[in-house]
Amino acid sequence: MIIQNMLRLFTFHISLLTFVFCAFSQGNESGDDFIPVNKEVKHSTVFGVMGMNEVYDSYISPYAFNDGVDFRVQRETARMTKLWGGRVSNQSFIDVNVSSDLMTEGGPEWYTAGLRYGQGWLYNFHDCNVVNPAEHSARKWNYAAGLQASGYLGGVYYDRSGNNPGQIKFDVTVNATGILAYTIHRRKHRPIVLSYQLTFPLMGIAFSPNYGQSYYEIFELDNNDHNAVFVNTFNMPSNRHRFLVDIPIRRGELRLGYDVQINQAKINNLEYYNHSIDFVIGFTKYFTRR
Amino acid sequence: MKAFKYNILSIASMLLPLLCLYSCIVVEDEPFDNSNKGNFEALWKIMDEHYCFFDYKKQELGVDWNEVHVRYAAQVNEDMKREQLFEVLCNMLAELKDGHVNLSAAFDYGRNWSFFEEYPQNYNDSIVQLYLGRDYRIASGLKYKLLEDNIGYVRCETFVDGVGDGNVSFMLDYLASCSGLIIDVRGNSGGEITRAHTLASHFTNEKVLIGYYSHKTGKGHKDFSKPVAEYLEPATDGYRWQKPVIVLTNRECYSACNDFVKCMKQCPDVTILGDHTGGGSGMPFNSEIPNGWGVRYSAVVFYDAEMNQTEFGIDPDIFVQMSGTDTEQNLDTYIETARKMMASE
Numbered sequence: 001m002i003i004q005n006m007l008r009l010f011t012f013h014i015s016l017l018t019f020v021f022c023a024f025s026q027g028n029e030s031g032d033d034f035i036p037v038n039k040e041v042k043h044s045t046v047f048g049v050m051g052m053n054e055v056y057d058s059y060i061s062p063y064a065f066n067d068g069v070d071f072r073v074q075r076e077t078a079r080m081t082k083l084w085g086g087r088v089s090n091q092s093f094i095d096v097n098v099s100s101d102l103m104t105e106g107g108p109e110w111y112t113a114g115l116r117y118g119q120g121w122l123y124n125f126h127d128c129n130v131v132n133p134a135e136h137s138a139r140k141w142n143y144a145a146g147l148q149a150s151g152y153l154g155g156v157y158y159d160r161s162g163n164n165p166g167q168i169k170f171d172v173t174v175n176a177t178g179i180l181a182y183t184i185h186r187r188k189h190r191p192i193v194l195s196y197q198l199t200f201p202l203m204g205i206a207f208s209p210n211y212g213q214s215y216y217e218i219f220e221l222d223n224n225d226h227n228a229v230f231v232n233t234f235n236m237p238s239n240r241h242r243f244l245v246d247i248p249i250r251r252g253e254l255r256l257g258y259d260v261q262i263n264q265a266k267i268n269n270l271e272y273y274n275h276s277i278d279f280v281i282g283f284t285k286y287f288t289r290r
Numbered sequence: 291m292k293a294f295k296y297n298i299l300s301i302a303s304m305l306l307p308l309l310c311l312y313s314c315i316v317v318e319d320e321p322f323d324n325s326n327k328g329n330f331e332a333l334w335k336i337m338d339e340h341y342c343f344f345d346y347k348k349q350e351l352g353v354d355w356n357e358v359h360v361r362y363a364a365q366v367n368e369d370m371k372r373e374q375l376f377e378v379l380c381n382m383l384a385e386l387k388d389g390h391v392n393l394s395a396a397f398d399y400g401r402n403w404s405f406f407e408e409y410p411q412n413y414n415d416s417i418v419q420l421y422l423g424r425d426y427r428i429a430s431g432l433k434y435k436l437l438e439d440n441i442g443y444v445r446c447e448t449f450v451d452g453v454g455d456g457n458v459s460f461m462l463d464y465l466a467s468c469s470g471l472i473i474d475v476r477g478n479s480g481g482e483i484t485r486a487h488t489l490a491s492h493f494t495n496e497k498v499l500i501g502y503y504s505h506k507t508g509k510g511h512k513d514f515s516k517p518v519a520e521y522l523e524p525a526t527d528g529y530r531w532q533k534p535v536i537v538l539t540n541r542e543c544y545s546a547c548n549d550f551v552k553c554m555k556q557c558p559d560v561t562i563l564g565d566h567t568g569g570g571s572g573m574p575f576n577s578e579i580p581n582g583w584g585v586r587y588s589a590v591v592f593y594d595a596e597m598n599q600t601e602f603g604i605d606p607d608i609f610v611q612m613s614g615t616d617t618e619q620n621l622d623t624y625i626e627t628a629r630k631m632m633a634s635e
Contacts, residue, residue, distance in 0.1 A: 061577060062336060063321060162576030162586065210515065212340060212506030212589045214573055220484060223518050225505070269508045 039289045041079040042131055046255055048072025048278030053099040055112055057167055058271045059209065060158050065110040068101030072259060072278045078131045079289070084123065089131050089144060091120040091177075097154070097261075099276065112274060114154020114169060120177050120199075122146035130179045132286060134191040134248075137183070145178035148199060156274075163214050167272075171231065173204030190248035200239040206231045211269040229267045236265045246284055253284040324580040326375050330366045332579040333379055333393070334359050339509040341587045342572055343388065346599055353385050355511075376400065376583075388601070389544055390574040394584040405568040405603070406541040412565050412612045413476040413540050417622045418445065427464065429457040432489075434465060441632050442468035443625070446489070449481030449546040458492045459528025470534040470632035472625060473554075480545025480570065490553035491525040493535055498522050498556045501600075502593045517593065522553050534635055535560045536628040539606055544568035551604050552594050561631070562606040564624050569603035 051070030056063070076093040080086060095116040100109055122144035124130055133142040150173055157166040181195040209218060210225045217223050229235075244257035259280050264273035322328035322335075338355055347353040362382040366375065376393065380400030383391045393400035421443060426435040431451030434444045442465035465471060502517035524530060537554050539562055548567045554560045572588020579585060594600050608627075616623045 062332070063578070063580070160576055160584070163573055163589070164575045210505060211508055211513070212342065212575070213515070214505065214575070214590055216483065216573065217503065217505060217590065221503070221518075221520060223503075225507075225515050 039079075040132060040136075041077060041287045041289055042284060043287060044074075044076045044078075044255055044282060044284040046074050046076075046257075046259075046280040046282030048074070048097075048259055048280045051099070051276055051278035053101055053112070053274070053276045055099070055101050055110055055156060055274045056272065057156055059167055059211075060110075060156065060164055064273075065101035068099055068110070070097065070099040070276045070278055072097045072276070072280070074259065074280065074282075080124075080129065080131050080136075081121070083121070087124045088146070089122050089124055089129075091118075091122065091148070093118050097276070108159040110159070111157045112154065114152055116150055116152040116154075118148050118150030118175070120146060120148030120175070122177065122179060130181050130195070133181045133183050134193050134246075140183050140185075142181040142183070143179065145176070147202075148175040148177045149173075150175055163216060167209075168207060168215075169272075171201075171204055171206035171236070173201040173206075173231065173236070175199050175201045192248070193244075193246040193253075195242070195244045195246070197242040197244075198239065199241075201231065201233060201236050203230070203232045204236070205229065206236065206265060206267060208265070208267045208270060226268055231265065231267065235267050238263045238265070242280075244280075251285070255282045255284050256280070322580055326366050326368050326370050327363075329375065329579045329581050329583070330363065330379065330382075333585060334362075334382070336577050336579070336585055337383070337386075337391075337587055338511075340506065340575065340577070340589055341386070341391075342506055342514075342589055342591050343386070343601055344511040346591075346601060347386055347388075350602065351385075351387060358382060358385055373397070379583075388572070388588055389568065389570050390572050390586060390588045392584075392586040394586070405544065405570070409541040409565070410611060411540065411542070412610075412624065413542070414612070414617060414622065415477075417617065417620050418474070418625075420620055421622065421625060427461070429461045430454065432457060432461055434461050436465060436468060437629070439629055439633065440467070440469050441629055442471040444471065444473045446473060446475050446478055448478055449483075449485040449489075449550070451481070451485070453485045453489055455488060455492075455525055455527040458489055458525070462492060462529040462531055466529070468533070470536065470635070471531060472536050472538060472628045472632075474538040474625070475543055475547050475550060476538055476540040476564065476624070477542045478544075478547035478550075479542055479568075480547050483546045483549055483573075486546040486550035487522060487553060488525075490522055490550055490557065492529065493531050493554065493557040493560060494522060494524050495530055495532075495558075496524060499595045500553045500556050501595050502597055503590060504593075505590045514591070517597065520592070522556065533559070534632060536631060537562050537564075538624045538628065539564040539567050539604075541565055541568050541603070543603075545570040548600060548604060549592065552592075552600055555604065555607075556595055561608065562604070563608045563628055563631075564606050564610050566605055567600075567603040569601050571600040 053068045053070035054064055054066035073096045078091045081088050081090050097114050099112045123146050124144040128142035129137040130142050130144040152171050154169045177199040179197045181193055184192045206229050208229055239262050241260040246253040246255050257280050259278045261276045322332040344355055365378050380393055384402040387402055389405055422435055426433050430453050432446055437443050500522045501520050503520055504514045504517045507513045507515050539551055548570050551567050571592045573590035574586050575589035577585045610624055610627050613623045
């Protein structure tokens with residue numbers, strides 16, 4: 001098990017290093033490339049509908065609850081900044097999620113709700129522009145990678161009495177994030193942009209009760225026992241994926257896609273996961289900052 | 291061409307961490323199937339990994355949980371009916387003699403209530419009603435009355451009701467002229483521990499050590515956190531009682547009520563009178579097995595101020611049993627003994 005984890009860690013770091021090396025070495029070759037600072041701001045709002053959800057929290061139950069529905073709203077703002085010669089883009093988002101699940105038909109219900117806020121800064125490699133690749137990049141493939149700071153506050157509640165009916169979920173993490181966009185040019189029409197974004201936590205702090213610790217002990221008796229836990233890619237192997245298609249319609253864009261979130265943690269001998277897949281639909285619009 | 295190679299390599303290396311992440315995905319332990327064997331194994335494992343009194347029960351009752359598995363696994367087969375499986379599982383749990391360990395199905399509630407069922411009740415509701423009469427007051431579940439000999443009588447049947455500082459203070463204000471107070475918690479099988487502490491906090495002027503607690507930190511039977519001291523803070527809202535108090539207990543005083551007695555033992559000028567309490571010092575958690583039956587088990591250990599277990603109850607300061615002669619005369623031996631003690635003081 002230890003060897004497996006070490007191999008994972010090794011592969012993970014080597015791949016990250018390769019990525020950084022490739023990107024920067026190519027970046028240096030064409031170091032004179034200059035992307036003018038863009039005052040354009042992209043706003044997008046999408047609604048996750050027809051979502052599927054599966055939740056497991058060993059603090060509450062030894063079983064996964066998966067017969068449920070999921071609803072999600074995401075608001076995102078992206079723009080290019082002046083940082084690093086105008087190569088860095090900023091992305092901020094709010095992601096609100098509500099879901100309910102069942103283990104067995106007619107059995108108790110499990111509710112999940114949470115809000116994640118994040119701010120990310122991504123380096124746009126070469127002469128890429130992932131904010132508005134259709135307008136500001138000559139490339140078909142545009143990609144950017146960087147860091148994101150995010151915070152999550154939410155909880156799970158199980159419709160059952162007792163001293164362990166729910167869990168508070170709170171974390172503040174620094175994440176790695178990358179965007180890959182592909183532009184499909186069309187005659188007489190504005191291009192369609194396909195994009196994929198991957199985000200996963202590198203390190204941070206998360207709240208968790210200890211294995212058999214009650215919330216009464218934490219909040220009534222004020223006893224903390226490793227309740228603020230250092231988390232990293234391996235004890236919080238979460239990853240979030242967004243597959244999007246931006247289709248120009250009049251002045252804006254119709255946004256369709258899938259949001260896949262694999263939120264999971266293994267801390268204080270407790271295991272948790274919340275897997276969700278949402279079909280998202282919304283709109284994107286560009287505004288000019290003054 | 292070179293740029294293309296770099297692009298491909300960059301993208302590929304960006305996706306490689308994804309494969310690593312998927313390889314360390316969190317999955318639940320291998321779930322047991324919804325068969326008789328599966329449900330038996332699931333229940334045994336939930337208890338094995340979460341129950342907090344295995345060492346103590348081994349010491350006091352000789353319960354070896356692995357041996358229990360061998361013995362009861364032999365009794366489970368796929369031909370058993372639902373009720374038969376329920377009976378076997380309840381028998382297995384009953385080995386622990388813990389009132390907080392239950393199996394609940396839609397058709398029955400598995401329990402071990404031997405902590406009071408095997409002992410005299412030492413309580414007669416009809417006789418207590420004679421003491422209360424019809425003109426008693428009720429403050430959020432606390433029934434109280436001024437007896438003829440200027441002694442206050444408080445009947446606290448449960449800690450499920452939301453007793454607050456205001457309720458207790460109004461009651462103490464009404465009984466302020468009494469020479470002493472009798473708090474009758476017989477038959478009180480618990481409720482919210484915070485409510486028990488709220489009531490107890492009106493009987494001390496200083497912060498007092500009431501015990502220690504320790505929770506499980508892992509699946510092992512010995513995986514516990516370091517015991518932490520637990521204190522009772524004096525009530526800051528309302529009145530605090532400054533005269534003698536006698537708490538009446540019987541074997542049905544369980545869980546939060548057992549904790550109340552534990553707290554009152556540390557308060558000044560308080561005497562515990564009656565029978566040994568029922569115990570139930572573990573804080574219960576809930577879980578379930580594949581067929582949907584609910585499981586309740588003790589998860590957090592609470593000790594008394596001397597680090598003794600109170601799982602099997604607390605001794606009173608003065609042992610009293612209900613007298614048949616008193617009962618025939620519609621007298622409650624506990625209340626009469628307490629009144630005599632108050633009078634002599």
